Amino acid sequence: WLTSLKSSRRARKCAPNSALGQRLFGETILGLTQGSVSDLLARPKPWHKLSLKGREPFVRMQLWLNDPNNVEKLMDMKRMEKKAYMKRRHSSVSDSQSCESSSTGIDYSQGASPQPQHQLKKPRVVLAPEEKEALKRAYQQKPYPSPKTIEELATQLNLKTSTVINWFHNYRSRIRRELFIEEIQAGSQSQAGSSDSPSARSSRAAHSSEGDSCDGVDAEGPAEGKASGPEADEFSNATTKSQGGSAESASEAGEEAPRGARSAEKAEPFQAENLEDTDDEGRLRAPRQSSPPASQRPGEALETLPNSATEGDASTSAASTSVLTGESSYKSKESSEKISSVPSTSSTPAAGSQKANSLQSLFGFSEAASSRNTRDSSLRKKKAANLNNIIHRLEKAASREEAVEWEF
DNA sequence: TTTCAGTCAATATA
């Protein structure tokens, strides 16, 4: 849903004043930092797996979407911010021109305090690729290492114990989120009955490469040195587990297996029990007949959601195909990437087109993605579909009185 | 006490 950089940039080129960025949107609307917004949108969790706190940003999003002047307000804020920036800049320029000594004075005066402040700040640890690889290997052997193992790892890699602990926490958590997405895709694929499509077929193959997205894009080989990709193994294992496959020894990933199985039971994406119009327990309904083709763009999904006969499952399924799609299905996706309507939340046609523009730039589906970057494209679709789903549910629920329940 | 979810914020990347 949210943009990936390229399309956003292009959108800005077309409509420089209508681009809404993650930073502005996050800080103004969601109360999150840019990085969190990016993360949230790139790797959304199924609604039913979100805690109350985790749902807050989406509720805020919904409230914002319900505001008829949402984009305008944001634009205003952006303008004001820009103005203030220019003002500051202007004044600082004139300051430095008028009294150059003052700037040096500032330097002197600040030199004393920022320096220690800087020293107080712990430098960010950046793990070397070899270190990451070693940690991944260790993870594959033992996702939950004992303190002793952690100690050993830390010693071997010359890292702090806390760094190793943190790495395992983060890695587990991020892998889990990737698995959610996988499950969503798997679930919607089977629901949509599109598993025979080339894109769907390739999706499983793409899966292994998908694995490396859990940790960024680095392509280190796994411990076993498989050619298919870094986390190919752990991912396929995990997915197998989560999809009810017998999988390997439960002892190794003992805690993962039940979790996977559990999530597989309700692998349906964003089936918010208290929100959606799915059946109880948030189970998926039958796939809609008129669900858009897998090639449907995320933007279209978003825009047409409220009018859709069924809820986000379709958007998810539409996306799931594209999300998992490798290069093979890219062409069709690209060919269909075109925006023609406005977001559902538009209050007026005029505002709608403006809003569409802004949302497009914000969420990055304003134009066809660069043809050389299929991964971007599929990621964008993934984001789009997942968040379309959430937003749609929120919208639906909001249109009923349920919104009251989520007030916070 | 450990693990997890959510987030920040520094840094990388486009």
Place this chain on the structure above:
DNA sequence: TATATTGACTGAAA
């Protein structure tokens, strides 16, 4: 300059 990644942190739950 915007978005993506990721190590670290906080608070809550188990």
